[in-house]
Amino acid sequence: MAGYRWDRANDPGAGVPLAVVRATSTADVQSAVRFAARHELAVVPRGAGTGLSGGASALSGCLVVSVERMRAVEIDPATRIAVVEPGALNTEVKAAAAEHGLWYPPDPSSYEICSIGGNVATNAGGLCCVKYGVTSDYVLGMTVVLADGTAVELGGPRLKDAAGLSLTKLFVGSEGTLGIITRVLLRLVPAQRPPCTLVATFASLDDATRTVLDLTRTMRPAMLELMDRTSINAVEDVTMMGLDRTAEAMLVVQSDEPATHGVAEIAEVTAICQANHSTEVFSTDDAETGEAFVVARRMVIPSLERQGSLLLEDVGVPVPQLGALVRGIEAIAEEHVITVAVVAHAGDGNTHPLIVFDASDPDESARAQAAYGQIMDLAIGLGGTITGEHGVGRLKKDWLPAYLGPEAMDLNRRVKAALDPQGILNPGAVF
């Protein structure tokens, strides 16, 4: 049972489940939920357990319903959809689509280990979202098991469907609080063109955030990521790939425009970086060389995990507020004498402040928790959200009412109550 208590958020409040159901079919999930409903047991749905907000933390005495064994992926190239069981990993869907020259864009940093069910449940984002949108934009339909064990089919293999309420979209991002998704229909698009990649370093963080704004005003890169000095150094410690340890910020930008247009777009990016006092700009139209820099970006979380325990934020703001957010986070880190690395999907204003702390030090842990909350308060104050792509889970739920306001919070509760009147689905997450 121990392996099913925590997700990657390491929720200190996780309990010991009564039992774990390792479902192999929709019918299995239905049986489990019906049993739970009859006995008024809490049900915690679980995919690959890579969630970062504690949405899959077990509760004492709960039934964990794991879909890790439901992994089938079928591609229909004529209709350009994937029919996927929720335990399939994001990378498995990408690979199956690629066999038909197709592409499933959403790419959380954890795409090699996270499941599609979890992606849909949290409306996961990623690096290419700045151009290609989030998980919700690719979900055309699903099978979902409701709180009374009924299985419902929503949507279908059609790019347009205006019949009835948009319930497919409602279940995306519902974090297991409205139902358990047992099958997903995903929209695929033609394979991405090999990208051109640019890496630029900046002595000043403000110059880097100004560059982001200048870029998003005029173009639509396929990736626009920012790493701050702490992130750069953590990655350099592990990879020794020669990143500039003195830089306050580094941008990683990709263009997937066709051939010469990609090169031209990257040339424009270069000019904008230079106009904003970049210290070094390197670009390549070789996809493999470019991928090395993207790997550097993806290494931020694993590299920081070596330095201590992590509290992972994913606060987002309107893009023009990015600079104020990053500087505000810096001030919070100083105030609490704690390390906060920032890595950001900068192009869509979605940041990952990563709070590094020693979990065995109660004082430092308390300071980390205080910083965690203050960063969300800061984001709300800047017109931002407490979570851009990880979900509220159990770790962020105390901030949800302040973010949504009483009217929207009440509306959330009414929908929840209508669909799960017993309150057995993932209690304590989101609500």
Next chain:
Amino acid sequence: MAGYRWDRANDPGAGVPLAVVRATSTADVQSAVRFAARHELAVVPRGAGTGLSGGASALSGCLVVSVERMRAVEIDPATRIAVVEPGALNTEVKAAAAEHGLWYPPDPSSYEICSIGGNVATNAGGLCCVKYGVTSDYVLGMTVVLADGTAVELGGPRLKDAAGLSLTKLFVGSEGTLGIITRVLLRLVPAQRPPCTLVATFASLDDATRTVLDLTRTMRPAMLELMDRTSINAVEDVTMMGLDRTAEAMLVVQSDEPATHGVAEIAEVTAICQANHSTEVFSTDDAETGEAFVVARRMVIPSLERQGSLLLEDVGVPVPQLGALVRGIEAIAEEHVITVAVVAHAGDGNTHPLIVFDASDPDESARAQAAYGQIMDLAIGLGGTITGEHGVGRLKKDWLPAYLGPEAMDLNRRVKAALDPQGILNPGAVF
């Protein structure tokens, strides 16, 4: 009051409202809804009145809440969003965005006369959706007045937001049954590149639908429209632009890939058309010449309206079923001895069978109604939807249960009941 009884669906069952509220603010809408709730009056929300499923037909004794006077459009170019009041026309949003080099993609054929509020309420589609998605993909947030008069803010100017349930998306396409939208935040993208356009005619409809499938398997055009012979002739009657009256089908295709890549993509389209026995293919990289053919496509409904009354369908199927759908519609038209023109957003399997009839002839009207229903039954049988982009409204609601099935229908009703327990919001539409 007469001007507020019907939308463009000319619902024969439309009643006479008790009163029309021409709201100028969210507060006006709140007052109207509170009054209605107190007196248990039905409220029918109304935008520009261009709906094609009767979602804005008045009910006897209802309060029509028109938002036609709420037309403000503000563009925030740094955040790349439009903040729009619901009465603003789609074309006004496009124009305001264009002043900043930005683009609001969704483009219903009626974009010059339809309102954003209606677009959001029906999750409207259009011609560019095959590449750029539907209205829902562009709605980041909204203000919505609930059934008790409460105004709620949902979402906001952030590209990613995973905090709480996806209620913004739930209200998109809810056809005024869950609340009245009084303000919308729309995502904008950089201006579209000038497109290359291709027009191809086919002696055989089957060749044309096969071409559509061959195209969507390998590329992602920015537009992929089909007109059948009846549509071609109706437009030619009005425009005399020299369309081939003998062709069974015509395709209009656009590529907005950059410069030479657009030309290359259109060359590929040409080859695929020719491989499928097109009788004539014409292409141009001159945007204005291309636009003339798009206008021909947009003229289908206005041209057919001159021939009689119209019942407008918008059934959609998975793209591989397009040929079977179009041939099936032909058989239904023959069986009922009635004219059914077909024009289709072929690339996403969304068709518009347009039933032309003489409304003063009761027998022909009855045959038109029978065909209308059978076409929806046919679409359902082919794994399709009864409405791809117009909404269910009052005209299609009898088919909704058969399409959704009892479980999904029940789920729709539970959400409706949770949000509008008195049932005062647009009763008789959808449900």
